[in-house]
Amino acid sequence: MKNSNHHIVSALVENRSGVLARIAGLFARRGFNIYSLAVAPTDDSKLSRVTIVVDVETSLLNQVVNQLNKLINVVEIQELSPLDAVERELLLATVQCSTGKRSEIIQIVTALGGEIVDADISSLTIEMSSTPEKLDTLEELLNSYGILKIQRTGRVALPRLGYLAETVADSELKLA
Amino acid sequence: MKLTGAQALIKSLEHQGVEVIFGLPGGAILPVYDPILDSSIRHILVRHEQGAGHMAEGYSMATRRPGVAMVTSGPGATNIVTPLMNAFMDSTPLVVVTGQVATGSIGTDAFQECDITGITMGITKHNWLVKDPNEIPQIVAEAFHVATTGRPGPVLIDFPKDIANSAADYYTPGSVSLAGFNIQTEPDSNAVAAAADLILKSKRPVLYVGGGVLKSNASAALRILVEQTSIPVVTTLMARGAFPDSHELNLGMPGMHGTYTAVTTLQKSDLLIALGARFDDRVTGKISAFAPNAKIIHADVDPAEIGKVRKPDVVLLGECRRSIEELTRALTEKTSSSNEALPLNITEWHNTLKEWQQKYPLSYDRQASDVIKPQYVIEEISKRQKEGTILASGVGQHQMWASQYWKFNSPNTWVNSGGAGTMGFGVPAAIGAKVGRPDKQVWAIDGDGCFQMTAQELVTSSAEQIPVKIAILNNAYLGMVRQWQHMFYEERYSEVYLSPDLPDYVKWAEAMGAIAFRVDTPEEVIPTIEKANEIDDRSVVIDFRTDVTERVFPMVPAGAPNDDILVSPEHADGIIQ
Numbered sequence: 001m002k003n004s005n006h007h008i009v010s011a012l013v014e015n016r017s018g019v020l021a022r023i024a025g026l027f028a029r030r031g032f033n034i035y036s037l038a039v040a041p042t043d044d045s046k047l048s049r050v051t052i053v054v055d056v057e058t059s060l061l062n063q064v065v066n067q068l069n070k071l072i073n074v075v076e077i078q079e080l081s082p083l084d085a086v087e088r089e090l091l092l093a094t095v096q097c098s099t100g101k102r103s104e105i106i107q108i109v110t111a112l113g114g115e116i117v118d119a120d121i122s123s124l125t126i127e128m129s130s131t132p133e134k135l136d137t138l139e140e141l142l143n144s145y146g147i148l149k150i151q152r153t154g155r156v157a158l159p160r161l162g163y164l165a166e167t168v169a170d171s172e173l174k175l176a
Numbered sequence: 177m178k179l180t181g182a183q184a185l186i187k188s189l190e191h192q193g194v195e196v197i198f199g200l201p202g203g204a205i206l207p208v209y210d211p212i213l214d215s216s217i218r219h220i221l222v223r224h225e226q227g228a229g230h231m232a233e234g235y236s237m238a239t240r241r242p243g244v245a246m247v248t249s250g251p252g253a254t255n256i257v258t259p260l261m262n263a264f265m266d267s268t269p270l271v272v273v274t275g276q277v278a279t280g281s282i283g284t285d286a287f288q289e290c291d292i293t294g295i296t297m298g299i300t301k302h303n304w305l306v307k308d309p310n311e312i313p314q315i316v317a318e319a320f321h322v323a324t325t326g327r328p329g330p331v332l333i334d335f336p337k338d339i340a341n342s343a344a345d346y347y348t349p350g351s352v353s354l355a356g357f358n359i360q361t362e363p364d365s366n367a368v369a370a371a372a373d374l375i376l377k378s379k380r381p382v383l384y385v386g387g388g389v390l391k392s393n394a395s396a397a398l399r400i401l402v403e404q405t406s407i408p409v410v411t412t413l414m415a416r417g418a419f420p421d422s423h424e425l426n427l428g429m430p431g432m433h434g435t436y437t438a439v440t441t442l443q444k445s446d447l448l449i450a451l452g453a454r455f456d457d458r459v460t461g462k463i464s465a466f467a468p469n470a471k472i473i474h475a476d477v478d479p480a481e482i483g484k485v486r487k488p489d490v491v492l493l494g495e496c497r498r499s500i501e502e503l504t505r506a507l508t509e510k511t512s513s514s515n516e517a518l519p520l521n522i523t524e525w526h527n528t529l530k531e532w533q534q535k536y537p538l539s540y541d542r543q544a545s546d547v548i549k550p551q552y553v554i555e556e557i558s559k560r561q562k563e564g565t566i567l568a569s570g571v572g573q574h575q576m577w578a579s580q581y582w583k584f585n586s587p588n589t590w591v592n593s594g595g596a597g598t599m600g601f602g603v604p605a606a607i608g609a610k611v612g613r614p615d616k617q618v619w620a621i622d623g624d625g626c627f628q629m630t631a632q633e634l635v636t637s638s639a640e641q642i643p644v645k646i647a648i649l650n651n652a653y654l655g656m657v658r659q660w661q662h663m664f665y666e667e668r669y670s671e672v673y674l675s676p677d678l679p680d681y682v683k684w685a686e687a688m689g690a691i692a693f694r695v696d697t698p699e700e701v702i703p704t705i706e707k708a709n710e711i712d713d714r715s716v717v718i719d720f721r722t723d724v725t726e727r728v729f730p731m732v733p734a735g736a737p738n739d740d741i742l743v744s745p746e747h748a749d750g751i752i753q
Contacts, residue, residue: 013356014355014356018293018297018305021294021297022297025297025298026298029298062483063480063484066479066480066482066484067480069479069480070301070478070479070480071302071356072301072302072322072354072356072357073356074356075355075356076356
């Protein structure tokens, strides 16, 4: 999961049909892989916030961000540096679990700050919301017990207060 | 006011000042064609929807007004995809209305249904699917605003049939305000000052003038800047006419088929002032070897162009015309308050350029008497052009020769397909230009391959009485491809031969209502051009049988550094370092 080419792009977009296709289309046109994507309405129902994690070199990313900024439905866009951002991600995982291992798994999950949200005779479903790195750790540990199904949401992020990163477009223009 | 959606659409177009629609009706757009009968807008019925799109482009390039086209759903819509892509590449403002199946049928694979907003997402500045008839005036206003504001470009309005038939509230649309569409028009004053400093320090500056100068109506401002500073100018394929060819500081076109002097001036410069140009690969050649010692000032209205190809030292983000004006003002102020002076003291640079121009002018065998040289035809038409003649062209060798040998002296007189390289652009674009400027003579230089792609629009020109003159440089080949096969594929000619006589161009043109001539010898060239120039009420087609073997020079092979420019074989040393 840790990859030096991972960049977080946060965009405020109009909440309309087709907007996601326009955004995704710009990535596809340049052959970039979207690593994760999270979209939901904001407090203003006309707007949604999109958080995109993309695997790309910085110079190429600037070009995509500039192009995204040209989309009429994109109201605001910025690249978030992980240092200047608060990031969270949600993980749901169903893990195979014999009676003997049950308390061991519960212990690990609780220690990392997760929760058991469902259980039956031979499996547990675990929920955890945390930083992507902590979720990586949990996923790795759960793997040794046998993950039956897993879904991660992809990260959502907001700039840290007082650290409001400048938009990439703006910083580009300050070259002069 | 209560109208039908169709009436509201036409009224909205009238409100935007639309005078002409190029189009072709069909099922889904049928309701919109009824109110056209009662409208002040002239509708020009094309023979193929691609023709409508290119005509709208030609109209726009000749007038600087947005071109408008209207077609039906499905195949009508997909037939206009190429013009949309072409307009997107060349930043031409177009508003295209496509019919769509009724909203309830969308997504059901209904007859002539097609997801045209999906298809054109990547080749329009924006597109709209109208879902509420009451939104029509506002959407049309937004469409024109987006198409014409900032870097111009095409937009598309997809118009479902039931929306056209339903009752709509017509109102005068308010001013357009789109949260995600903000254009910076004024360049930053610190950046302008920094640019002026770079200019005053430079020894080998050059103005790299692109299509943005035409789009922002900056020709006059550019001329003042040039005359004040004496900085030489190169005009890209999209900017021919932005600065007069008759001016001694105009070095011509740079790029793959640019003049030796324009190409080399960029290469050797120490300051490249890019005005509304985008460092296209056809201009830069191998990018890592492009203008290696030049600092870059990049003036553009589109932030996404800044640093896309070449990292600039100074950025003038804003309308090109404003950047040029501000730059001129800053230079005047700086020099009046210091011991620096205008025009710049760059005599040595001027002398070098003059040497290059004398040593490597554009050339072809002017003595040829047994065969018609295509360049000769272009030169002779150019010499006889009436004031303000507009020249259109297709894409290929003839286009490059036209750009090289035609003398452009005023802006918006050159209508060609640059970024997209759309064969078949010439005939419909010439017709569109003539519709926009009926007071001007319109010539097109076309190739035999290009002509065959869109010639049917000559029927439109005859039916609608839009007289244009088409010079086909008929070498019986897809000439540019042949040239590449000659030079890079060991003369293995694969699928490029077209035949000079099939079709019979004269008969074909006559069948479409045009007057047609065939010219086989050099002696007939001038008299036939003169005959054509005397005909004002009909389109004229001349089939010039030109030299098959002629190639376009200079040439920078694709992907090669610009220093590897190949000049005409007559300049014996071939590759110059």
